[in-house]
Amino acid sequence: xxxxxxxxxxxxxxxxxxxxxxxxxxxxxxxxxxxxxxxxxxxxxxxxxxxxxxxxxxxxxxxxxxxxxxxxxxxxxxxxxxxxxxxxxxxxxxxxxxxxxxxxxxxxxxxxxxxxxxxxxxxxxxxxxxxxxxxxxxxxxxxxxxxxxxxxxxxxxxxxxxxxxxxxxxxxxxxxxxxxxxxxxxxxxxxxxxxxxxxxxxxxxxxxxxxxxxxxxxxxxxxxxxxxxxxxxxxxxxxxxxxxxxxxxxxxxxxxxxxxxxxxxxxxxxxxxxxxxxxxxxxxxxxxxxxxxxxxxxxxxxxxxxxxxxxxxxxxxxxxxxxxxxxxxxxxxxxxxxxxxxxxxxxxxxxxxxxxxxxxxxxxxxxxxxxxxxxxxxxxxxxxxxxxx
Amino acid sequence: xxxxxxxxxxxxxxxxxxxxxxxxxxxxxxxxxxxxxxxxxxxxxxxxxxxxxxxxxxxxxxxxxxxxxxxxxxxxxxxxxxxxxxxxxxxxxxxxxxxxxxxxxxxxxxxxxxxxxxxxxxxxxxxxxxxxxxxxxxxxxxxxxxxxxxxxxxxxxxxxxxxxxxxxxxxxxxxxxxxxxxxxxxxxxxxxxxxxxxxxxxxxxxxxxxxxxxxxxxxxxxxxxxxxxxxxxxxxxxxxxxxxxxxxxxxxxxxxxxxxxxxxxxxxxxxxxxxxxxxxxxxxxxxxxxxxxxxxxxxxxxxxxxxxxxxxxxxxxxxxxxxxxxxxxxxxxxxxxxxxxxxxxxxxxxxxxxxxxxxxxxxxxxxxxxxxxxxxxxxxxxxxxxxxx
Numbered sequence: 001x002x003x004x005x006x007x008x009x010x011x012x013x014x015x016x017x018x019x020x021x022x023x024x025x026x027x028x029x030x031x032x033x034x035x036x037x038x039x040x041x042x043x044x045x046x047x048x049x050x051x052x053x054x055x056x057x058x059x060x061x062x063x064x065x066x067x068x069x070x071x072x073x074x075x076x077x078x079x080x081x082x083x084x085x086x087x088x089x090x091x092x093x094x095x096x097x098x099x100x101x102x103x104x105x106x107x108x109x110x111x112x113x114x115x116x117x118x119x120x121x122x123x124x125x126x127x128x129x130x131x132x133x134x135x136x137x138x139x140x141x142x143x144x145x146x147x148x149x150x151x152x153x154x155x156x157x158x159x160x161x162x163x164x165x166x167x168x169x170x171x172x173x174x175x176x177x178x179x180x181x182x183x184x185x186x187x188x189x190x191x192x193x194x195x196x197x198x199x200x201x202x203x204x205x206x207x208x209x210x211x212x213x214x215x216x217x218x219x220x221x222x223x224x225x226x227x228x229x230x231x232x233x234x235x236x237x238x239x240x241x242x243x244x245x246x247x248x249x250x251x252x253x254x255x256x257x258x259x260x261x262x263x264x265x266x267x268x269x270x271x272x273x274x275x276x277x278x279x280x281x282x283x284x285x286x287x288x289x290x291x292x293x294x295x296x297x298x299x300x301x302x303x304x305x306x307x308x309x310x311x312x313x314x315x316x317x318x319x320x321x322x323x324x325x326x327x328x329x330x331x332x333x334x335x336x337x338x339x340x341x342x343x344x345x346x347x348x349x350x351x352x353x354x355x356x357x358x359x360x361x362x363x364x365x366x367x368x369x370x371x372x373x374x375x376x377x378x379x380x381x382x383x384x385x386x387x388x389x
Numbered sequence: 390x391x392x393x394x395x396x397x398x399x400x401x402x403x404x405x406x407x408x409x410x411x412x413x414x415x416x417x418x419x420x421x422x423x424x425x426x427x428x429x430x431x432x433x434x435x436x437x438x439x440x441x442x443x444x445x446x447x448x449x450x451x452x453x454x455x456x457x458x459x460x461x462x463x464x465x466x467x468x469x470x471x472x473x474x475x476x477x478x479x480x481x482x483x484x485x486x487x488x489x490x491x492x493x494x495x496x497x498x499x500x501x502x503x504x505x506x507x508x509x510x511x512x513x514x515x516x517x518x519x520x521x522x523x524x525x526x527x528x529x530x531x532x533x534x535x536x537x538x539x540x541x542x543x544x545x546x547x548x549x550x551x552x553x554x555x556x557x558x559x560x561x562x563x564x565x566x567x568x569x570x571x572x573x574x575x576x577x578x579x580x581x582x583x584x585x586x587x588x589x590x591x592x593x594x595x596x597x598x599x600x601x602x603x604x605x606x607x608x609x610x611x612x613x614x615x616x617x618x619x620x621x622x623x624x625x626x627x628x629x630x631x632x633x634x635x636x637x638x639x640x641x642x643x644x645x646x647x648x649x650x651x652x653x654x655x656x657x658x659x660x661x662x663x664x665x666x667x668x669x670x671x672x673x674x675x676x677x678x679x680x681x682x683x684x685x686x687x688x689x690x691x692x693x694x695x696x697x698x699x700x701x702x703x704x705x706x707x708x709x710x711x712x713x714x715x716x717x718x719x720x721x722x723x724x725x726x727x728x729x730x731x732x733x734x735x736x737x738x739x740x741x742x743x744x745x746x747x748x749x750x751x752x753x754x755x756x757x758x759x760x761x762x763x764x765x766x767x768x769x770x771x772x773x774x775x776x777x778x
Contacts (some may be wrong), residue, residue, distance in 0.1 A: 010552065011551070012550075012555035013550045013553045013554065015546070017553075022477075035557075037556050038556070040556050065545075065546040065549040065550050065551055066546075066549030066550045066551075066553035070555070070556075071553045071554065071555055072553060072554045072555065072556040072557045073556070073557040074557075075556070081580075100736070141502075145580045149676075150676075152675050153674065153675060154670045154673075154674065156454075157404070157454040157455075157670065157673035157674055157675055158454075158668075158669045158673050158674065160402070160453055160454040160455030160457075161401075161402045161454050161455045161669050161672065161673040162669070163455055163459075164398070164402045164406075164456035164459055164460045164461060165401065165402065165460065165461045165462070166426075166459070166461065167426050167427070167429050167459075167461040168462040168463075168637070168638055168639075168640075169462060169637065172669070248557070248661050249557055249558075249661060269476055272556060272637050272638065276668040276669055276670075277665075277666070277668070278668075278670070279547075279665040279666070279667075279668075280550050280551070280561070280665055281543045281546065281665075281667070281670075283550065284543075284547050284549065284550040285542065285543065285546055285676075286542065286546055287538075287539075287542050287674075287676045287677050288676050302562075306706045382732075
């Protein structure tokens with residue numbers, strides 16, 4: 001008997017979130033149920049039938065930003081979990097697929113446990129998505145490459161702009177997304193070629209930042225180059241204090257450390273310093289989209305569809321990268337238990353200490369170099385990694 | 390005898406400012422003097438010889454953001470004007486070319502008058518540049534098409550992102566550049582296809598804005614679409630009060646009206662509203678660059694070089710557009726007197742009242758449609774407009 005399958009999208013969108021939906025729909029040979037507006041829609045029973053007409057609309061939006069089904073943030077309680085499972089049971093859904101980040105993988109795992117507790121058979125599969133790249137176990141996740149491309153280009157271009165304006169304003173503090181990890185902020189140096197070019201400082205949440213020392217460094221950069229271009233991740237805590245944040249609908253939303261630092265610089269150095277929060281465009285911009293990221297997002301969706309045909313459950317699609325200078329990757333799976341246990345994955349120390357190694361790792365994802373995929377774009381099959389990896 | 394020529398760049402950079410420099414250098418068949426860091430460099434005598442080696446460096450930077458020679462803001466006084474003319478006289482410069490906006494054209498005209506007063510022969514030519522599109526007399530100016538492309542794409546993408554997130558946050562206020570005119574903010578609607586898509590409101594500095602009415606409109610949009618995407622130009626004054634601004638080095642720098650409006654919305658409607666200032670990337674981004682804009686910036690530089698070979702002075706290169714649906718343009722000149730007298734050019738009422746007419750005018754500059762130039766890109770000659778225009 002054919003399985004009944006539901007798919008949803010959750011969390012903050014990325015530029016390629018709809019590519020994963022399109023890849024999944026292209027690889028699934030049957031009608032599918034769509035969950036509207038993320039886990040809220042699952043709890044409230046907002047389900048639609050993705051028949052061939054709806055499917056063609058969804059696929060036409062594959063290169064649009066946002067989430068075609070709707071996504072967003074929603075706090076799950078045990079009661080809501082039970083309601084969600086109940087809704088799935090009533091709708092006779094056998095398989096639940098969600099595209100999302102850490103919160104989504106945590107919720108999928110919890111739903112699976114709740115289904116078991118309620119004696120409901122449910123296959124659960126996660127498709128990774130994050131601009132922060134903080135998902136554990138996978139080499140990287142769709143959405144990150146495009147956001148990293150945005151940050152790298154914006155930092156290079158805005159630094160050149162500042163350099164030209166240095167008789168009028170001397171310091172620009174560029175604030176990136178990234179939550180508690182520095183992958184995205186660290187990408188800001190990718191296109192820097194010469195010492196005098198920006199960024200002159202990159203502040204990561206993984207590191208301690210002494211405001212006095214940072215301002216003194218900025219003073220020296222101004223003296224040496226005439227200007228200072230500084231990148232701070234939204235999760236950076238100056239002097240080990242709390243991150244700058246406000247609470248929105250019960251969730252801590254980071255942002256504002258760039259203004260805090262710009263104020264300090266203006267007060268201490270008497271120069272003009274401007275904070276520039278890169279904002280939502282860094283995760284939404286289609287113009288900055290990485291072709292490689294776009295393709296991988298699509299492939300992750302295809303891979304999930306392939307898994308649906310089997311019995312595997314409680315797994316997330318993941319990207320495995322072969323060792324070596326050449327970028328060779330394959331799609332594989334990892335247990336949701338391990339993803340959840342891994343927590344928010346920080347930028348490893350070896351990358352923090354050797355930015356060039358990080359840039360070499362990053363370059364193929366940003367998509368300006370050549371890349372090879374074991375799961376080739378031309379192939380409709382998502383190959384598993386070779387035995388010898 | 391060969392003229393001695395100096396060229397400089399001034400004001401805030403654009404994504405294509407260095408294209409105009411490259412076009413000028415490609416069309417000039419001799420060494421040229423470069424003025425560093427805008428009018429400040431002219432007053433302080435920061436001149437470099439652009440010999441063939443320097444020229445190749447400058448041309449290699451044609452697609453880089455910023456200003457290769459340096460630009461920036463600098464307040465001119467009569468004493469500084471006289472010093473600048475004195476420096477030009479000592480360096481035996483016959484011709485001064487500057488790439489810039491309204492401030493630059495005003496300064497060029499004043500320098501020309503000062504030179505006449507001091508009995509110094511000086512040919513003066515301006516090359517237009519502005520992201521705000523507030524230069525009078527010309528149909529449009531290089532830099533604007535790319536910034537408009539940035540704003541149009543960012544608004545579409547960020548609105549899609551917000552729509553997907555509407556269970557978590559409902560209102561996004563996107564703040565564009567544009568100083569006191571609405572050309573750039575009005576470009577935000579260019580890619581909107583359906584009524585429910587963003588932007589739902591576009592606030593231009595040319596219009597009066599009643600905060601109570603605007604917040605009520607936002608409330609209705611949330612009710613109808615589930616979210617509201619609002620674009621405000623940095624020069625917008627809510628309730629006819631002053632624009633939100635701070636004074637930087639004696640110059641009024643606009644910015645912050647989006648936060649003012651977001652605070653109002655949160656207080657009055659009890660929803661989550663986020664201000665997002667597009668910031669410096671909108672004028673610097675190479676990824677958002679319009680190919681048409683890039684080409685026209687280059688052509689404007691070529692046209693100036695052509696003018697240098699003649700006796701014309703006190704003019705700005707300008708773009709003339711033929712009537713009709715097809716985009717046909719030619720480069721021409723207009724007196725600096727008229728440009729200065731024209732002041733900051735607002736978005737005309739007929740475009741404010743008929744956005745579709747404005748979008749049709751805008752589309753070829755943003756560069757997604759086809760365009761025809763009397764001064765073809767293939768030709769190295771910048772043709773003057775046909776007689777019958």
